[in-house]
Structures are given as C-alpha cells and as structure tokens.
Amino acid sequence: MTFSRNNQINKLKNNDEYDLLIIGGGIIGAAALTIASNAGLNVLLVDKHDFASGASSRSTKLLHGGIRYLPQLQFSLVKESLNEQKILKKRLGSLYRPLKLLAPIYKNDGFADLPKIFQKNFIAPFAFKLGLLFYDFLGGRKKPEKHKNISKNNTFDLFPKLKKINLKKSFIFQDAQTDDSKLVLSLLRTAVEINNSTAINYLNVKNIFKKNKFYEIHLRCVLTGVEYFVTAKKIIAASGVHNLPGDYKEVSAKLKMSGGAHLVLKGDPLEINNNGVFLPKTEDERVMFVLPWNGNTIVGTTDIEEFSGTKDNPYASKEEIDYLIRHVKKYFDIEKLEYISSWSGIRALIDDENNSTKKIMRGHIIEEVDKNFIQIAGGKLTGFRLIAIEALRQLFNKKFELQNIEYQDQIINYQNYYNFSDLDHSVNHYCVATPVDYLLRRTNISWFSEDNGKQIVKKIQKHTNFQDIDFDSFNYLKKEGLIIS
Numbered sequence: 211m212t213f214s215r216n217n218q219i220n221k222l223k224n225n226d227e228y229d230l231l232i233i234g235g236g237i238i239g240a241a242a243l244t245i246a247s248n249a250g251l252n253v254l255l256v257d258k259h260d261f262a263s264g265a266s267s268r269s270t271k272l273l274h275g276g277i278r279y280l281p282q283l284q285f286s287l288v289k290e291s292l293n294e295q296k297i298l299k300k301r302l303g304s305l306y307r308p309l310k311l312l313a314p315i316y317k318n319d320g321f322a323d324l325p326k327i328f329q330k331n332f333i334a335p336f337a338f339k340l341g342l343l344f345y346d347f348l349g350g351r352k353k354p355e356k357h358k359n360i361s362k363n364n365t366f367d368l369f370p371k372l373k374k375i376n377l378k379k380s381f382i383f384q385d386a387q388t389d390d391s392k393l394v395l396s397l398l399r400t401a402v403e404i405n406n407s408t409a410i411n412y413l414n415v416k417n418i419f420k421k422n423k424f425y426e427i428h429l430r431c432v433l434t435g436v437e438y439f440v441t442a443k444k445i446i447a448a449s450g451v452h453n454l455p456g457d458y459k460e461v462s463a464k465l466k467m468s469g470g471a472h473l474v475l476k477g478d479p480l481e482i483n484n485n486g487v488f489l490p491k492t493e494d495e496r497v498m499f500v501l502p503w504n505g506n507t508i509v510g511t512t513d514i515e516e517f518s519g520t521k522d523n524p525y526a527s528k529e530e531i532d533y534l535i536r537h538v539k540k541y542f543d544i545e546k547l548e549y550i551s552s553w554s555g556i557r558a559l560i561d562d563e564n565n566s567t568k569k570i571m572r573g574h575i576i577e578e579v580d581k582n583f584i585q586i587a588g589g590k591l592t593g594f595r596l597i598a599i600e601a602l603r604q605l606f607n608k609k610f611e612l613q614n615i616e617y618q619d620q621i622i623n624y625q626n627y628y629n630f631s632d633l634d635h636s637v638n639h640y641c642v643a644t645p646v647d648y649l650l651r652r653t654n655i656s657w658f659s660e661d662n663g664k665q666i667v668k669k670i671q672k673h674t675n676f677q678d679i680d681f682d683s684f685n686y687l688k689k690e691g692l693i694i695s
C-alpha cells in the first residue's frame with residue numbers, strides 16, 4: 211500500500227491494535243518505525259503536525275563527528291559519531307553527502323570551543339591541528355579522508371571571498387551533510403511501503419490510558435477533527451521539545467530549549483564552491499557554519515534560550531538575522547548580504563542544571579515513563595540510528611538493526627518549482643496532506659523562491675483536494691517568518 215495519507219487513514223480504520231505506538235515523526239520516531247517494522251512488529255507512528263516539522267527539518271543538516279566536542283573531552287561521543295558516519299554512508303545512499311569543511315584560523319581569533327589558553331595566537335593553529343589529528347585517529351580515517359593543511363594562496367584560490375587580512379593558517383577536514391526532512395520521509399516511506407507499517411501526520415495523541423497490559427490511545431485528526439481510539443502494547447515517545455500528552459504531561463523528561471536560526475542565501479554569493487566553511491569564533495564564543503545546500507548557501511546557527519515564535523513554529527528574529535549577517539561579514543569580503551529565507555529550530559537539551567545552553571552536552575536520554583513506555587529526548591541527527599536501536603532494545607530486550615533505506619533518489623530529484631508530476635507523486639508516496647508539506651519538507655520551494663511559495667499555495671489547493679481541510683497555509687508560512695509582507 212502506498213504512503214498516501216488516505217491510504218494510511220484507511221489502514222488505521224481497519225486496524226486498532228498495535229505492538230508499538232511511536233509518538234512523533236521526526237528523525238528518531240521515523241528511524242524507530244523503520245527498524246521495528248523491519249523486525250516484524252506491527253507499528254503505528256503518528257505526528258500531530260507534518261512529519262519532520264520539528265527539529266528534524268530545521269537543523270544545520272550536518273552528519274558530523276562533532277569536532278567541537280573534543281575540547282569538552284567528549285571523546286566517546288566523537289568516536290561514536292565518526293563511526294556512525296561510516297555506517298550511514300552505506301545505509302543512506304545519496305542522502306549521505308561527504309562535505310569538505312575549511313577551518314581558517316585568524317590572528318586573535320582561535321577556535322572558540324578551545325580553552326582560552328589554546329586560542330592565543332602562537333598556539334591556536336597547533337591546537338586546532340592537534341584536534342584534527344585526533345579527529346582523524348578517532349575516526350580511523352585513511353589518507354583521502356584525513357585533514358589537510360592549506361597554504362594561504364590555496365585558501366584564497368579555493369575561497370576567493372574569504373577575508374585575507376590576518377589569516378594565519380587553514381585546514382580542510384571531512385564531514386558530511388544530509389537533507390534532514392527528506393531523510394525522515396525516506397525512512398517513513400521505506401517503513402510503510404516495504405515493511406507495511408502505518409504512519410500518519412496531523413494526528414495528535416490527546417491522551418493515553420493504561421488498561422491492564424495495554425495502553426488505550428486517544429487520537430484526534432488536526433485537519434478534520436475526527437477522533438480514533440487504538441491500543442498498543444508498548445509506546446515510544448520521540449516528541450522532541452514537547453511534553454508527553456494528556457495525563458502523562460507531569461512525568462515528561464526535564465528539558466532545556468535553545469533556538470538556532472539559519473539564513474538561506476541565493477546561489478553561491480560567498481563563492482564556497484560546494485565546500486563548507488567553519489567560522490571559528492562568534493561574539494558569544496561559539497562556532498558557526500557556511501554551507502552549500504542544493505545549489506544555494508545556508509548560514510547558521512545561533513544558540514539562544516529566548517527563541518521567537520512557538521515550539522511548533524519558531525522563527526529567526528531580526529536580531530538573530532543581523533547576528534548571522536554580521537558574522538558572515540566578519541569572515542568574508544562582502545558588502546551587502548542578501549538572503550531569501552530564514553528558519554529556526556529548537557534544540558531539546560538535557561537539563562543538567564548547567565546555566566548556559568551553549569555548554570550543555572548534546573547527548574540523549576531514554577527515560578522509562580513506565581514499564582512499557584519510554585521517552586527519548588535530546589541527541590543529534592547524526593546519532594539517530596543508534597538512539598532508535600537503543601530505545602527499541604530497551605523496550606523489547608532484543609537486537610535490532612537499520613536496513614538500507616529506499617527510494618531516496620525520488621524525493622531528492624523533486625524540482626524546486628511547482629509541477630503536477632512531483633506534487634501528485636509526493637501526495638501518493640510521501641504523505642503530503644497540506645500545501646506547506648510539499649513547499650517546505652518534500653521540496654525546498656518556499657526556502658528557495660523569492661515569494662516563499664506564496665503564489666502557488668492556491669494552485670496546489672486547486673489541483674488537490676486540500677481546499678476541504680481546516681489548514682491555513684498562508685498563516686503557517688507567516689508564522690515561520692517566511693512571508694514578510
């Protein structure tokens with residue numbers, strides 16, 4: 211059965227008993243669904259909005275080893291992430307894109323994550339070099355993947371817009387990139403169309419009641435108001451920054467939140483030529499990235515506790531946008547920096563009573579809500595396979611593995627302009643239920659077009675049956691900070 215929303219709702223109507231319910235269709239929930247259904251379990255996944263509408267379409271899109279965690283002495287996290295890169299390269303196919311990152315070290319501008327003493331001019335390049343040597347070692351990297359020293363001349367040949375004054379040394383090292391929302395959608399389609407599981411967006415878990423050995427789950431369709439009741443033997447909540455639903459709210463994991471804004475620049479105005487640049491030091495002592503993304507450029511990110519908007523629709527504030535532009539100008543010779551769109555995502559961080567969100571470790575937790583019900587929170591996109599496997603193993607006490615995901619080329623090849631063929635295909639195979647699902651998460655149309663997709667919302671509504679649903683696409687785009695006027 212194909213992964214259309216109508217098909218998924220029909221399946222739900224014919225089956226109300228599941229081995230496992232997964233709450234949340236971000237990267238963690240989607241991975242858990244694919245892995246569990248591949249192991250023969252009858253699984254239902256629901257998301258109260260679109261799949262990947264939370265942090266999993268709002269990240270910086272790096273599948274990284276996390277070089278910045280070395281100074282925090284998180285060696286096992288870095289080693290694990292570097293090993294994960296190797297596994298994901300095989301499992302994700304074309305959704306795993308190797309990426310070369312330039313790390314320029316300037317006078318009075320050592321790598322912000324290093325202790326202050328190692329940021330001093332005479333030692334900063336050596337300290338960074340040492341970190342890269344250790345990074346290569348922890349990743350067991352062979353020659354072509356190892357970091358390289360780059361001379362100043364070569365640096366400016368490769369990155370002609372990079373600031374020349376005060377550059378002391380630069381290195382190029384290897385990491386990887388993905389397309390976060392397309393990765394989530396590919397995992398879900400694999401789970402539904404190959405493993406025969408069920409995944410439904412815009413279906414909110416209102417409440418959960420424990421009945422003997424089962425959980426009874428009360429679901430409500432956000433688009434039509436129709437209610438459903440199902441039972442499940444076990445539950446995984448992979449609900450990101452959100453509390454557990456209904457009566458379980460009070461026992462939700464304690465989280466801190468931090469907003470991270472990004473800008474999309476049209477084309478390659480900084481002339482990075484499909485490479486990334488690691489900006490070593492921001493005003494608030496962090497690092498930032500300038501990255502290629504599907505023919506355009508992204509800049510990010512900020513790290514602020516007081517994010518703008520809501521948990522469902524955070525947006526990049528004027529201050530954050532100014533901050534991002536200021537830091538690009540600090541490292542690149544560019545007078546006017548134009549951007550076409552911006553987004554913000556909220557990190558779910560484990561509340562370890564550390565004062566600053568910048569300093570909280572980016573690990574994950576798996577908390578037992580009760581015997582057959584767990585909540586996953588925190589973590590990185592890069593660690594999604596490990597986190598999902600760990601959660602399933604904890605719940606079912608057996609081994610699990612992620613299969614190779616399928617179909618990814620189809621969603622990768624969608625055009626970033628409106629056309630019937632991609633729209634119909636995404637409705638039938640990637641569960642598009644509203645215009646913004648297609649504009650923001652199956653394609654990059656809203657991010658990459660001057661009017662953020664405003665003009666085609668009506669065309670999409672007309673071509674599909676989306677006129678009948680209770681969803682205001684214009685308002686949604688506005689809440690995302692996309693349609694300014």
Ligand SMILES: Cc1cc2nc3c(=O)[nH]c(=O)nc-3n(C[C@H](O)[C@H](O)[C@H](O)COP(=O)(O)OP(=O)(O)OC[C@H]3O[C@@H](n4cnc5c(N)ncnc54)[C@H](O)[C@@H]3O)c2cc1C
Pocket residue numbers: 233234235236237238239256257258259260261262263264265266267268269270271272273274413414415416448449450451452453454455469470471511554555556557558587588589590591592593
């Ligand atoms: C700004 C930023 C940059 C980042 N950059 C990177 C990076 O470059 N590399 C990296 O490895 N990681 C990165 N991360 C981290 C990564 O994005 C997250 O760890 C990951 O996306 C979290 O996925 P998730 O599935 O746990 O949560 P989410 O993607 O947030 O999904 C949770 C889902 O649960 C749903 N939900 C909640 N409550 C209910 C309910 N009652 N009923 C139904 N559904 C519900 C929500 O609608 C949501 O879709 C970044 C994060 C942010 C915010």
